[in-house]
Amino acid sequence: MFNNLSEKLDKALHTLKGHGKITEVNVAETLKEVRRALLDADVNFKIAKEFTKTVQQKALGQDVLTTLNPGQLMVKLVKDELTELMGGDTVGINLGGSPTVILMSGLQGSGKTTFSGKLANYLKTKKSKQVLLVGCDVYRPAAINQLRVVGEQIGVEVYAEEGNQNPVEISLNAIKHAKANSKNVVIIDTAGRLAVDEEMMTEISNIHKAVSPQETLFVVDSMTGQDAVNTAKAFNDVLNFDGVVLTKLDGDTRGGAALSIKSVVDKPIKFIGTGEKMDAIDVFHPSRMADRILGMGDVVSLVERAQEQYDEEEARKLQKKIAKNQFGFDDFLNQINQIKKMGSMKDLVGMIPGAGKALKDVDIDDDAFKGIEAIIHSMTPSERSTPTIINASRKKRIAKGSGTSVQEVNQLMKQFDQMSKMMKMMQGGGGRKMMQMMKGMR
Template sequence: MFENLSQNIEQAFKTLKGQGRITEINVAETLKEIRRALIDADVNYKVAKEFTKKVKDEALGQEILISVTPGQLMVKIVHGELTKLMGETNTGVQLASSPPTVVLISGLQGSGKTTFTGKLAKFYKGKGKNPLLIAGDVYRPAAIDQLGVLGEQIGVEVYKEEGNKNPVEIAQNGIQYAKQHGKDLVIVDTAGRLAVDEQMMEEIEQVKKAIQPNETLFVVDSMTGQDAVNTAKAFNDRLDFDGVVLTKLDGDTRGGAAISIRSVVEKPIKFISTGEKMEDLDLFYPDRMASRILGMGDVLTLVERAQEQFDQEEALKLQKKIRKNELDFDDFLSQIQAIKKMGNVKDLLGMIPGMGKLTRDMDIGDDAFKHVEAIIHSMTKSERANPTLIDGSRRRRIANGAGRSVREVNELLKQFQNMKKAMKRMNKMSGKGGKASRAMMSGMNMFNRR
């Protein structure tokens, strides 16, 4: 996600390369390009203009340290302002002190509400909750059946009333059922509606008034760009929802909705959906998203997903090797097996510092690792442990053994070395108290909390 935006902002920073200091003249050119990049990404014009003004004010008031270039300082400032713009912190669903917590799902037709309903139930089931899904979409053909299939898939009960066309009654009866059967989280799916459809908007207002949910979430398709922001405002004026969910972030989205929406509606983005699988749901962290937009990776989210795939012993070994910069191809191969279970491959690679640029123009499918695995399996044990042994003749032998080209072997070796260099830089920053590196290492320590 955000590939074009990341690339354009990266290009904007190049105007500061070679500059000895930040001046009003050279920063103006950089900010002009950043503003253009944001608008091209469908960010609200007013938001983009105000954002670049804040960056300029911050930048011109900064003193350049000897060890920091103007370009590096600008990246830091833009990262901080992006984080503020998107909300600074994550709130998640505010769980009720007295169960059950009731969450009402709203949104446009085709925004992915029903799928998100299932994903949210799975997400909180994994955190020890006992959810109930309520099928409140009484209009769309097969909507109830779809939710039933999703519920069966994730092992969560679905409450439905065949023949009842009153969504208010269904929601009320479903909540009562939840209380009687020990459910501590109720998620109410509703019919998609248009902001201009007065009757449908009144209906969901009545549902909210009747059940008094702890949270009302607005689900929006991020591929609709600025239209998503306008729709969110229209819904918020009627429902006063508590948070936003961005779906389809794995599609051809320009990212404008994620950056603009909180500023316009003044409500936090709580979740993002990045794929079709039930596992493809993440809490939205503004600082991590800012890092990804600026091509800095997202190690913390990567670590959190990895927690589900590694036992503690394996995780501790990996942590030590990362700290000592001793990762080898055997480690790489074992990580591949886990990564394949963690979600969209290209999205995951983009979370690794230094890998975003390398994968930007690559068409990476979920079977992409088959070639990588074949190449690594074609290496000897000593070559996996010490890739510097792999000279030209060895590369040809490995390529022949894997049924791949020498060029592909070279690309893999280069990517592996770039990843190790990035990890080494992060370790050095940690020694100097670097914020990014401390975040990464604290993220790795999360493995120990399982």
């Protein structure tokens, strides 16, 4: 996420992070490089210029040249300004209304249908809402089927009317259906359209007027950069939408859309899509995103994700096993599954301060645990529960069964042993203290 921009900003600020002499000249030179990094990320020229001008004024106004750590202060100023550029405060979704009506808009191919499913899943699992998905793309034959597949995948009902080519009628009928069937959120997935297509823009405007949605969201492919910002402005002129959704942020995104869109349309970014899975959706936090762009990680989001998967009862059982030296490979496998539920490995690593930079050339696959899982599944139940019985001949059989080598089995055994010792050391309150610290960071 924003790897290219992060790398260039880090290089630009590197000279001011050391202990060398700081002058007005090299502050100006550094900010010139910052502006270049923003322009390379496809940020609007006017916005990039205004950004560096503001940072320079604040830097000189706060006597950055004479502070003990001028480089650190400059990084903080850039971070604060990035946060403001992306909206400043986190803005949640409006769930008022009975039912809440959410209208999705955007270009074709922006990921609108997939995101409608992600949002439905988020509201169902995180907000305990009864959601109805509505198929109003009457022009693309596969659109309704795609929505039905998504709905089936997440266990959410999909409303569609075969043969009806009037999306306004379908929307109104869907809201009646929602009221009759105790659904408290209606998500209307409309057809993708070009801002220059007057007929299609009139159509979505008519849907908007008819259903009076509590939320109108503009979905934009973040990989399209500055073009996305221009399109957002054209849509906003017609719909006056409430917020922006950035999809495909897990790709090689340049960052221009995320950094420019708030300034251009003066509407908050509310959600981001971070992968293909239905749970790959995050509320957008400008401050946390600024931290990630500057390579500071996002520990708060990492802790929140960990706590979502944290089961206190399971943790108590695990503590007892560790205390009695009964921690086995089945328990290890459960821990791996908990980590996998937290999201893509690449995204998780990006949340750890400094890890994104350290592993920038390393391809982190979501199947990173595949070999480990294969080895554990090749063990017998008694081997998984009592790893100490695994001798040389058993290792050979396990390696053969898992399609790995004895060396890889040995490596896993060593890692497992080290992890068991570390967990044993954390006993006696250490683990609880760590969890309390993590909760305190929220």
